[in-house]
Amino acid sequence: MLHIPSTSGLRAFEAACRYLSFNQAAEELGVTPGAVSRQIQSLEHYLGKTLFHRHHKKVELTAVGRQYLSEVTVPLEKLSAASVRLRSETLRNALSICTYPTFAINWLIPRWANLYEKYPEIDIQLITSLNPADYERDDFDLSIQVLAEGTTVKGMQIDKLLDVDTYPVCSPKIAEQIKHPADLQNVVLLHENPRPTDWPRWLHMAGLDSIDSSKGLQFESANMVQHAAINGLGVAIGIDALVQEDIKAGRLVKPFDIVRRSGFPFHIVSTTRKASRPKLVAIREWMLEAAKQPV
Structure with a gap:
């Protein structure tokens, strides 16, 4: 017997993880933020665990939530790929x-x-x-x-x-705290698990090897890291082509001119x-x- 929670709860969980926002997850899924919240609460009740810390206007994955995301991501992607292959027949x-x-x-x-x-x-x-x-x-x-x-x-x-092309990005409020690259010592660094070398390589290029490049918060995707930065959780390494819209809109700030080009x-x-x-x-x-x- 398969023990599988509601697929609507899993979809809401996955979307909320990517955006770190019930509102944005609801927009993507075409439902209300309240519906997303209820679906995730139902999933948490089914699992008997809390997946998110709820804060004012933002949410944050618990340690259990991060672990659950890492375990369900691949199966969900395989399910999606299998469904895509079948739908492609039409x-x-x-x-x-x-x-x-x-x-x-x-x-x-x-x-x-x-x-x-x-x-x-x-x-x-x-x-x-x-x-x-x-x-x-x-x-x-x-x-x-x-x-x-x-x-x-x-x-x-x-x-x-x-x-x-990579460089640090953060919210306007965080940018007020980091006038010089060395000020990164005093803020939270946001890390994207699939790109673990972005921070150490940028810090080395900036001559800041004394800063612990492993400190801070870990996230499963670039989208989660970017939204964490927008919501003021810390400083992320952004990819220029993917953060320009947010910089132009004022949601993110590029505090320094030091840019590292990846190979x-x-x-x-x-x-x-x-x-x-x-x-x-x-x-x-x-x-x-x-x-x-x-x-």
Whole structure:
């Protein structure tokens, strides 16, 4: 017998983890914040554990919540991928794009209207995953992946899309406390588990090896880290292409001019078997052109 909680509770939990906000999770799921809260309370009741600390206007994962997220993320992604494969039987004409959630939210979706205006005849199926697309398992048309500069793979077409330029970002209130890079010693550092070297490498570049790069709070995704920074929990390492909208809107501040360029840019990846298809060529060229445009 399988012991599986309500899928609505799991969806609400996963969305709330990404945003660290019941309000934003509710917006994504198309329900009210109260509904998200009730779904998560029901999940907590089922598990007999508290998953979130509730604060005024923000939430924070408990240690149990972080552990539960790490354990359910992969199964949920596999369930999503299996469902996508079955649904694709009725969406054979749709072009499937797999990308990281943060890249989709902060780079691709803000440009989606322009894409649809240019290619209204191309139906697109957008799938997000914290892990790179697995072309041996999944039959995606295109994916966005972080790969080493100059990577080549037999049977794959790989095009560099965007450099990964990294630097600290924080809320305007936190920015008032850090006038110089050395002031980072006195604030909470926010870490993204999939990118554990961002802080130590930036601090080394800034000549701040004396600061403990491991201190602070750990999060499962870039999206969670970014929202934690927006909500004033500490200072995160942002990727320029993914934080520009928040900086422009005043939700985040870039307190220092020191920028580190990673050797692992974002790339567009597709199989050579599909790469020359007109729809893929059109979307790939649109992405490469969009990457050249200012925010």
